[in-house]
Amino acid sequence: MQTEGEVEEPSAERAALVVHQVTLSERGPFVAPRCSCGWYGPARRSRPLARDEAAAHETTPPDG
Numbered sequence: 001m002q003t004e005g006e007v008e009e010p011s012a013e014r015a016a017l018v019v020h021q022v023t024l025s026e027r028g029p030f031v032a033p034r035c036s037c038g039w040y041g042p043a044r045r046s047r048p049l050a051r052d053e054a055a056a057h058e059t060t061p062p063d064g
């Protein structure tokens, strides 16, 4: 079988397009930060603390 026009997407290029957009999801009294890259932080009762951790992830995303 032959497949013409098959395009392979380089994974490295995809990795470069990862955007860290953190959104806070409220769960009752807790607020948990979730990122568009798949990262999510622990639920916090303090909203400022959750936002601070979210900001810290956006600036210094965990490698790997």
Ligand SMILES: [Zn+2]
Binding pocket: 019, 020, 021, 035, 036, 037, 038, 039, 057, 058, 061
């Ligand atoms: Zn992220």
